[in-house]
Amino acid sequence: MADKYRFIGKVTPRKDAVEILTGKAKFLNDIKLPGMLYGKVLRSPHPHALIKKVDKKKAEKLPGVRAVLTWEDVPDWKGGTPRCKRVLDRKVRFVGDAVALVAATSDEIADQALRLIDVQYEVLPHVFDMEKALKPGAPQLYEEFPCNVVPPGVPFFGPKSLREVVMGDVDKGFAEADVVTEGTYSYENIPNPLPPEAPGAIALWEEPNKVTLWVSNQASYMDKVTLFHVFNRQVEVRSIGGPCGGSYGSKFMSWQVQSHAVLLSRATGKPVKVCMTKEEHLAAFTLRPGSRMNAKVGMKKDGTVTAIAGRWVIDTGCYSMTTQSQVAVGCGEVQIMVRCANWNLKPVTVCTNRNASGIVRGFGGQELKCILIPLLSLAMEKLDIDPFEFLKKNYVKPGDGYIWRDGIWYTYRGVDYSEAMDQGAERFGWKEKWKGWLKPSSVHGTKRRGIGVGVHGNADIGEDASEAYVRLHPDGSALIVSCVTEHGTGQRTNFVKMAAEVLQVPMEKVSLSPADSLFTPYEFGPAGSRGTYAIGSAIIAAAEDARRKLFELVAPRLEAAPEDLDTEDGVVFVKSNPQRKLPWRAMGIDRTCTGYGRFDPDYTLSNCMMSFVEVEVDTETGKVDLVRVVNATNAGQIIDPQGLEGQLNGCLGSAGIDSALFEETVIDQGTGHTLNANMIDYKWRTFAELPKIDNVVLETPFASHRFHAVGIGEVATSPGPSAILMAASNAVGHWLHEYPVTPERVLKVLGKTEPRARKGGAA
Amino acid sequence: MKGKGEIMRLKKSKKQTRVNLTVNGKPYELEIGDGPGQVKPWDTLAHTLRETLDLTGTKVSCDHGACGACTVLLGGNAVLSCMTLAVECDGQAVTTIEGLGDPKTGRLDPLQQSFIDHTAFQCGFCTPGILMSAKALLREKPSPMEEDVKEALSGNFCRCISHYQVVKAVMAASGKGD
Numbered sequence: 039m040a041d042k043y044r045f046i047g048k049v050t051p052r053k054d055a056v057e058i059l060t061g062k063a064k065f066l067n068d069i070k071l072p073g074m075l076y077g078k079v080l081r082s083p084h085p086h087a088l089i090k091k092v093d094k095k096k097a098e099k100l101p102g103v104r105a106v107l108t109w110e111d112v113p114d115w116k117g118g119t120p121r122c123k124r125v126l127d128r129k130v131r132f133v134g135d136a137v138a139l140v141a142a143t144s145d146e147i148a149d150q151a152l153r154l155i156d157v158q159y160e161v162l163p164h165v166f167d168m169e170k171a172l173k174p175g176a177p178q179l180y181e182e183f184p185c186n187v188v189p190p191g192v193p194f195f196g197p198k199s200l201r202e203v204v205m206g207d208v209d210k211g212f213a214e215a216d217v218v219t220e221g222t223y224s225y226e227n228i229p230n231p232l233p234p235e236a237p238g239a240i241a242l243w244e245e246p247n248k249v250t251l252w253v254s255n256q257a258s259y260m261d262k263v264t265l266f267h268v269f270n271r272q273v274e275v276r277s278i279g280g281p282c283g284g285s286y287g288s289k290f291m292s293w294q295v296q297s298h299a300v301l302l303s304r305a306t307g308k309p310v311k312v313c314m315t316k317e318e319h320l321a322a323f324t325l326r327p328g329s330r331m332n333a334k335v336g337m338k339k340d341g342t343v344t345a346i347a348g349r350w351v352i353d354t355g356c357y358s359m360t361t362q363s364q365v366a367v368g369c370g371e372v373q374i375m376v377r378c379a380n381w382n383l384k385p386v387t388v389c390t391n392r393n394a395s396g397i398v399r400g401f402g403g404q405e406l407k408c409i410l411i412p413l414l415s416l417a418m419e420k421l422d423i424d425p426f427e428f429l430k431k432n433y434v435k436p437g438d439g440y441i442w443r444d445g446i447w448y449t450y451r452g453v454d455y456s457e458a459m460d461q462g463a464e465r466f467g468w469k470e471k472w473k474g475w476l477k478p479s480s481v482h483g484t485k486r487r488g489i490g491v492g493v494h495g496n497a498d499i500g501e502d503a504s505e506a507y508v509r510l511h512p513d514g515s516a517l518i519v520s521c522v523t524e525h526g527t528g529q530r531t532n533f534v535k536m537a538a539e540v541l542q543v544p545m546e547k548v549s550l551s552p553a554d555s556l557f558t559p560y561e562f563g564p565a566g567s568r569g570t571y572a573i574g575s576a577i578i579a580a581a582e583d584a585r586r587k588l589f590e591l592v593a594p595r596l597e598a599a600p601e602d603l604d605t606e607d608g609v610v611f612v613k614s615n616p617q618r619k620l621p622w623r624a625m626g627i628d629r630t631c632t633g634y635g636r637f638d639p640d641y642t643l644s645n646c647m648m649s650f651v652e653v654e655v656d657t658e659t660g661k662v663d664l665v666r667v668v669n670a671t672n673a674g675q676i677i678d679p680q681g682l683e684g685q686l687n688g689c690l691g692s693a694g695i696d697s698a699l700f701e702e703t704v705i706d707q708g709t710g711h712t713l714n715a716n717m718i719d720y721k722w723r724t725f726a727e728l729p730k731i732d733n734v735v736l737e738t739p740f741a742s743h744r745f746h747a748v749g750i751g752e753v754a755t756s757p758g759p760s761a762i763l764m765a766a767s768n769a770v771g772h773w774l775h776e777y778p779v780t781p782e783r784v785l786k787v788l789g790k791t792e793p794r795a796r797k798g799g800a801a
Numbered sequence: 802m803k804g805k806g807e808i809m810r811l812k813k814s815k816k817q818t819r820v821n822l823t824v825n826g827k828p829y830e831l832e833i834g835d836g837p838g839q840v841k842p843w844d845t846l847a848h849t850l851r852e853t854l855d856l857t858g859t860k861v862s863c864d865h866g867a868c869g870a871c872t873v874l875l876g877g878n879a880v881l882s883c884m885t886l887a888v889e890c891d892g893q894a895v896t897t898i899e900g901l902g903d904p905k906t907g908r909l910d911p912l913q914q915s916f917i918d919h920t921a922f923q924c925g926f927c928t929p930g931i932l933m934s935a936k937a938l939l940r941e942k943p944s945p946m947e948e949d950v951k952e953a954l955s956g957n958f959c960r961c962i963s964h965y966q967v968v969k970a971v972m973a974a975s976g977k978g979d
């Protein structure tokens with residue numbers, strides 16, 4: 039396949055490689071502006087309290103301090119869906135909530151000033167557990183959200199925005215089932231996606247109502263859009279994106295940090311940088327949503343799912359900016375994973391007194407699958423159904439459909455992923471290793487191995503809109519104008535590759551503009567796996583438009599019709615007689631030639647990732663080691679082989695597979711303080727503990743994309759966590775249903791420790 | 802306040818009023834003090850490199866010695882610059898990511914080239930630290946085994962999971978460096 043193309047599918051160096059490898063790449067915290075001040079945030083020590091009085095006089099007098107702001111000093115700017123969370127409020131709602139902002143001439147002075155602010159609080163009762171928060175009489179985080187329920191629906195997704203999965207007749211479905219299983223499962227260890235670069239922003243205010251923001255975000259155009267609403271639609275925001283030191287979804291929304299920088303710049307008239315410390319990042323920035331479900335599933339002997347009914351409670355922490363979007367997409371994704379005619383799945387999103395949840399790879403679907411697959415597994419066990427065969431049979435096939443996030447039914451028109459799944463199973467050796475439910479695949483003394491499998495897919499590969507310009511120059515070079523930032527996927531280089539392929543010019547001749555919302559058109563950004571199809575198609579369309587316009591300009595001089603022309607290496611020629619040719623400069627040396635491209639959403643396609651895992655459990659210590667992973671997918675056409683490999687290997691980190699093994703945010707259930715807000719106590723995988731990973735990637739062309747590709751990067755993290763629980767359960771011969779599978783939990787099911795209530799964690 | 806006292810004491814005793822550093826082959830004589838361009842006794846090497854000398858290629862991520870992002874070479878050994886005080890480095894040679902290539906020819910170090918060839922980075926934020934840890938390893942052990950590479954990099958956090966490509970890149974560059 040790849041041989042048809044000059045650049046697509048070839049290994050090419052990242053355009054930003056030299057800058058990154060020589061330290062010249064300017065990440066947000068590397069930027070210094072003349073006269074720049076440094077901003078710091080005083081944070082609440084209480085999970086829920088009213089601010090009675092703030093004395094900031096001492097702080098203001100400290101030499102070098104330029105502004106100290108509290109809720110009384112700032113406009114009524116609010117985030118949240120619906121907008122409820124004031125940037126600075128009289129009420130604090132979690133340990134770490136912003137109480138006051140300081141701008142000073144150095145970080146150190148700003149830090150000192152924080153310690154000079156005297157705050158008197160009236161402590162209020164708090165609630166940490168999602169179900170307790172729903173009970174009548176529970177402490178209320180917002181007056182406008184009775185029982186702490188966040189209103190469902192997302193205006194951005196349209197009037198029918200998906201709020202639940204309800205279709206068919208579940209009673210009839212359960213009556214038809216051979217087995218019905220029921221239970222409560224949770225995935226509420228709220229791991230942190232934890233990009234190495236902490237969130238931050240630099241703001242420069244211009245009176246009366248303009249602000250320029252330097253951001254670290256995968257989707258920097260959207261900061262302009264988000265903040266426009268936060269700032270009561272009265273401030274003109276220009277966002278400038280640069281290299282983003284990891285996001286994994288999380289930095290798509292940095293509105294809190296950005297608002298702090300803007301308020302301080304507005305108060306001082308100077309550029310202000312606010313960068314979170316790692317402790318703030320872990321304890322006060324967004325986490326994966328907590329997820330718990332009491333549900334019932336019906337299944338037939340042949341693996342047909344006859345009904346799914348349940349109440350899915352989602353803990354969004356102290357506010358929701360995007361949780362309803364994650365619920366909507368999760369509800370769509372679950373239908374892609376499991377065909378079922380009868381559904382009654384009702385989500386409820388709840389506020390609690392901990393730091394907010396936000397976007398993380400897996401976007402709702404990972405949260406839901408991590409609690410649904412264990413329940414489906416119970417039914418499979420009773421019917422002795424192989425989970426690989428079950429997941430393959432039930433994954434969406436061409437002609438099936440789903441109700442997507444906008445509440446509209448779409449018929450799936452992508453490829454059948456069964457072949458990719460089969461090849462993955464073969465590479466993994468699934469058939470040889472599968473011995474049945476709750477049976478280890480091998481036992482060597484105290485070491486027991488077990489296997490598991492999971493699957494995930496997202497119809498977001500064609501979500502939302504993208505726009506781009508491509509400008510051709512007389513010297514045979516081209517510029518892509520797009521608000522895409524580089525957050526690690528290599529997509530900025532891949533867009534150059536796609537444009538170079540359309541224009542048939544060397545990649546060195548194509549450049550991509552900085553991501554500056556001042557002059558770029560609309561760009562939703564590389565969220566989910568939309569980069570390749572959605573953004574790529576807009577850029578390809580712009581390149582094709584520019585190429586067509588070039589041919590119109592040159593055609594008269596070649597005495598040919600524009601459709602009879604082609605171009606290669608900056609030369610336009612007549613297809614039937616390549617000797618009749620003119621260089622691009624024939625367009626005129628005082629001219630450029632600009633094409634425009636737009637992608638409109640297409641929800642008829644989904645990607646797919648199946649992950650097979652093998653774990654080894656030490657029954658003496660309870661430690662679970664991941665020894666092998668095989669990821670299987672079909673990408674249509676590989677654009678960037680090494681970039682793809684990196685994305686798929688990413689299945690371990692960023693709150694992915696390791697969130698089932700050892701990652702968790704531990705919050706003290708008495709005080710609400712995060713107990714592991716540092717990178718020693720928050721566990722992460724090291725180079726010394728790498729499992730063997732194989733990525734099986736098929737290339738069955740998708741008709742929808744000019745180069746027949748679909749995006750896949752985002753979903754790599756999602757099938758793994760439930761597969762780990764399955765594998766560990768099989769290894770030890772007992773169900774393990776809590777994330778993460780710590781040694782303590784393993785020893786407990788083995789009857790080797792006294793059961794005791796676990797302190798910390800959200801559970 | 803304690804810091805100021807410390808400066809006074811240092812000045813009085815005349816033990817140390819300046820810090821002499823050679824960074825990427827270039828000598829710097831920095832005064833100890835809290836004015837612009839001066840080094841405070843409690844300034845970390847990472848802070849001095851980034852804020853005083855404007856060498857922002859060295860990254861600070863956790864700022865407490867857990868993640869390896871700030872790794873630089875001090876006298877050829879990998880150190881965490883966020884856990885090292887600048888005043889401790891008096892008289893020593895520091896190599897940062899900006900000095901990894903050949904300063905005269907501008908040629909990249911074979912490790913850097915190998916990272917490009919293997920796309921051994923994704924977001925690239927942890928990459929300078931990883932490169933410096935790998936460089937220290939190859940100086941000590943020019944032909945390491947794969948396990949040596951993993952061990953040498955075990956203090957470097959990478960969240961994108963570029964580990965596999967990094968190990969390949971370091972192995973490919975080994976034996977080709979100085």
